[in-house]
Amino acid sequence: MDFTLNENQTMFRDMVRDFTRKEIAPIAQQMDEENGMPAELVEKMKASGFFGIAFPEQYGGLGADTITYGLVVEELAKASAGVCVMLTVHNSVGSYPVAMYGSEQIKQEFLPRMAAGEIAAFCVTEPGAGSDAASITTTAKRDGDDYILNGSKIFVTNGQRAAFYVVMARTPGTTGHKDTHAFIVERGTPGLVVGKKEDKMGLRASDTAVVDFEDMRVPAAQLLGKEGDGFKIAMSALDGGRIGIAFQSLGIGEACLAEAVRYAKTREQFGKPLIRQPVIGGMLADVGTELEAARLLALQAAWLKDQGQPYGKQAAMAKLKCSEAAGKAADTAVQVHGGYGFCKEYAVERYYRDVRVTRIYEGTSEIQRLVIARYLGQEY
Ligand SMILES: Cc1cc2nc3c(=O)[nH]c(=O)nc-3n(C[C@H](O)[C@H](O)[C@H](O)COP(=O)(O)OP(=O)(O)OC[C@H]3O[C@@H](n4cnc5c(N)ncnc54)[C@H](O)[C@@H]3O)c2cc1C
Structure with missing residues (x-):
């Protein structure tokens, strides 16, 4: 078993990480307060090819595999979950039905325009x-x-x-x-x-x-x-979409963990940093472990999709596990920040609000459990 990312995957991830650090993270709080996104940011993302990441190259996309796409989504979510969802919906459920089920004429007419940034x-x-x-x-x-x-x-x-x-x-x-x-x-x-x-x-x-x-x-x-294919198309689009939401959840969860650890290293109570208080250290260890386990599920679902193998069960499991692990990460991050975690001055307050919907959209956690139970019923 090889857990190493290939050169292309690393290159894409690093390129997006660099972009998000420069262009998205510095205005994430402002976008949250202003309830919107500047048009200039959307234009910069168009110019960088973000809207065509998951699109086939023959229709003007970058043709990234699902693992690469997941890594990109994760990086975006670390900076701004709101920007991230605009791109994940566009690159998955908004365009996949056209790429998979559209006639050749429809694909040629619409996909290049979508890949160029028509949302x-x-x-x-x-x-x-x-x-x-x-x-x-x-x-x-x-x-x-x-x-x-x-x-x-x-x-x-x-x-x-x-x-x-x-x-x-x-x-x-x-x-x-x-x-x-x-x-x-x-x-x-x-x-x-x-x-x-x-x-x-x-x-x-x-x-x-x-x-x-x-x-x-x-x-x-x-x-x-x-x-008569409508329901089938919606469900197959959601199978893939759930992998994206799994990676979005991971991105938010990891941002929470990073903030919580940084804070716990500098904040002292009872004469030593919080991270060295066994209860807090244990809470952070649990969050890190849950996120890591969730990450393996998300990567497995993405890998199966890339191999052309069935991935519906793993996509539902990944979405369920990643969104719940990220929810726990956000809750812990607020707790570790104490009163400051409840104030807008600290990013964890935003992450706590942003992460909540990952357990609701593209199928709630309850619906993921229904889907998983259905697969298990067929298997055993
Ligand atoms: C920010 C945001 C973005 C969204 N984007 C899109 C989008 O782009 N396109 C789109 O089509 N939709 C979108 N949605 C809708 C989203 O997918 C739905 O909100 C979600 O599927 C749940 O549906 P509902 O809100 O009607 O809740 P309901 O279906 O009314 O569910 C309410 C509660 O009952 C539970 N429940 C329902 N049935 C069962 C059951 N059989 N067993 C156990 N529990 C059950 C649910 O899990 C939930 O907890 C978005 C939602 C949000 C909040």
């Missing part, structure tokens, strides 16, 4: 359909060479910023997952209405918005896969 979003969740994605009610009615979509999506990451939306909808009058369809829709399509941006607890640099469809006409050529 993608993924629209499944609705007011009445969250964990149970098969219960969506947005309709897609066939009308000649078009479909007409009506409905409302919520919590759409990149909702306000996106140029493209992958949208799940169903044949009117149906229920269940069989009659759901996936479409790629361009911003500016008449009937696509971008609504309000959520005022969130964390990930405040990212935009999360409502997107409505009011008699929106979409050419049948923009159907991804076949009619």
Whole structure:
């Protein structure tokens, strides 16, 4: 078993680490306070190829493997989880359905533009359909060479910023997952209405918005896969997306551990640094161990994907373990900082808020357990 990263993986990681230290970390707190992201930062990331990391080279992307992509996501999350989620949604669930299920014409039309920085979003969740994605009610009615979509999506990451939306909808009058369809829709399509941006607890640099469809006409050529493939496409996109969220969680968790250790080395109580107080040292050791174990799961899931092997179970396990380990890391980091950990002056306060959603989006921890239990039921 070889745990060594290859030259390409190390090069990408170091390049992104350098970028995040210079361009993202210094303004992370400001973005959190201002509830947004400067346009100049997005332009710099476009110029550095960040929006095409996971895209095939033939469509203008960098063609990075999943491990490399994970390392990049981790570095971004250490600096700003909000910037990170904009890029992970774009590079995974927002574009993967097009790359995997789009016709050649659709791929050629949309993927190079996405890889160049026209941002993608993924629209499944609705007011009445969250964990149970098969219960969506947005309709897609066939009308000649078009479909007409009506409905409302919520919590759409990149909702306000996106140029493209992958949208799940169903044949009117149906229920269940069989009659759901996936479409790629361009911003500016008449009937696509971008609504309000959520005022969130964390990930405040990212935009999360409502997107409505009011008699929106979409050419049948923009159907991804076949009619009825919508649920399958959404689930396979989420399998890959979960690997990204696992690495995002790791990035936040490691940032918490680093802050907590640095603080514990300098803060003295009872005549010695906190890190030398056995209880605090033990808490930090537990966090470090949990993160390391979680990292192995995330790397294994990414490796399986790169080998073309099934990875759904490991992706769910990695997402569950990494998000929970990172949550514990953030909680411990605040605790180690004492009262200062509760104040905005210290980064751990932001990490504590940012990390919380990793146990909720792209499938809650409860849903990951359901998915894992389903795999185990088939295996034994
Ligand atoms: C910041 C943010 C960004 C997001 N980005 C996107 C996006 O880009 N695109 C998109 O489509 N969606 C997005 N989402 C939506 C996200 O995926 C959902 O919030 C998530 O899937 C949970 O759905 P819900 O909020 O409706 O909760 P519910 O499904 O209503 O769940 C509520 C609670 O019940 C639990 N629960 C539900 N069913 C079961 C069960 N069978 N067994 C045990 N427990 C259960 C859940 O685990 C949860 O704890 C985003 C959400 C947030 C907060």
